[in-house]
Amino acid sequence: MLSRRAALASLAAFAAAPAFAANRLNIVATTGMVADLVRQVGGDAVTVQGLMGAGVDPHGYRQTRSDIVAMTRADATFWHGLFLEAQMEAFFEDLGRKRPVHAVAETLEPSGLLAHEDYAGRFDPHVWMDPTMWAQCTPAVVEALSALRPDLRATFEANAAAFAAEAKALEAYSRATLMAVPEDQRVLLTAHDAFGYFGQAYGFEVMGIQGISTESEAGLNRIGQLVDFLVARQLPAVFVETSVSDRNIRALIEGASAQGHMVRIGGSLFSDAMGSEGTYEGTWLGMIDHNVTTIARALGVDAPVAGRLGKLAGSA
Template sequence: MLRSPGYKLVLLLIILLGNSGYKLYAHSTCKIVATTSIIGDAIENIVGDSAQVIKLMGPGVDPHAYKATPQNIQDLSRADIIFYNGLHLEGKMADILAKFSKRNPVFAASDGIDTVNYLGDFKYVDGLDPHIWFDVLLWKQALLYMSECLQKIDTLSANYYQENTQKYVKQLDELHEKIQKSIQEIPKNQRVLITAHDAFTYFGRAYDIEVKGLQGISTVTDCGLRDITNLVEFIIKRNIKAIFPENSVPNKPLRAVVEGCRKRGHMVTLGQELYSDALGEEDAWQGTYIGMVSTNVQTIVDALK
């Protein structure tokens, strides 16, 4: 089993922390900071109400372009443990996370996934696709890893974390099976998912649906006129009937695609918004990982079948 380069370092850190007698919750409530709402939701399902979980980025926030605020820095400085996605998702926070890793336990969820399952270009630091959560089974690996980190650092709550993790893993397995069945409702020749940026490649590989994004794997890279023209050509050639905006990406470029298709005599619908790099509002069903993914799948199936 191949692990990401940071995996051995993480295990070493856990051992060192354990040997030093470092135990969370011994005297006060643990403060856990998660960079994204998706990471935060995973941690909340592990720790329940026994810890304070702070999410640096709120609903609809683009993590690719996000820069830490003074409040974020304060939260990070007070954290007992920090979790982030990795694979350059939080690219503009890399230096800050590296700084805090010298003081406190800092873990990347992506370190829990076998490197053979990564998508993208290994030749470049920012060439790997960070959107691992759209393959539910991969996300389960990440969740188990984060749970392992918490259990080994916080031995007092390890059994509780393990129980919560096992319950949540069952829900993820059920979600995975539900997605597989739902995608089958779309005729094979109509399974083409076009979105604002390449956030759904893991989803496409896991659930047998072709995906195409107007932008690359990072929203920091702008799309140009040629990108729009090429996508218009693709949509017309494949007779695509719907494309999808995302909750964390401006939809103006996609509207240009719709207009380009219209001028060529092809009507394509700008579908309902998909949740990509961030969850929905916290008090909504889409404010949970399972709710977000379930809503996305239903939106895709309804538009393409």
């Protein structure tokens, strides 16, 4: 039995809790980036289940039986769209006839999107790589959550504004850090072409062994061309991705070495998936902070090891 003091403390805690905490919206989101965005906007009013964890590639992901159960029971499902979850599009079209379904990136103005190199009429989906563009997805989340809880619109709007402010601060850090990279070294070569919006935002030439989708194949000719490019530009580093095999990147390094140019792996970047849940890198802010800091340091900039907020892993 609880003591009187414990019982009073418990009652006080309950009274102090937000009125909506006991009646949270049950949300399912596909990628970690979308799940994080909904958590940021929804705050204490939502419980969000992300389907794709650290290291999971969304391009080839197919919904499991447990995913289907979770989405059909959820108050709403949020997905990225723009052909990122290509294998799930038909399912979302069907689910949308029965339950609220929202593709957050498809609310962006098409004029600001990059063309998809593999599919005519489609766009590069990796918009979260540009903090300014990703913040522009928040109004869609506000509207979707407000449709379910109109009484909390002001809360969702305030949360979205706070997130946008954080994204703006992250963008300022990213710009200042990356502009310190010498212009002739502003080349980002990775496993697949996920950094187009990053390159557009910060003046980097971006090259991927595979195309925008990891479903595309990298031929020997492509690898040979990139080896020649590495040697000609004397680039010091290439980068692996946490959600894509490093096999092709290592083939590049070996090819460059055979031509007498030593190139190293500059680090592992988060592209289509964030870090482990519960870590700073497992948030969108931490994911981008990690990428920017890793890229800058590999290309000769004395960026802080711990990143913008001193939270990056290995900083102790």
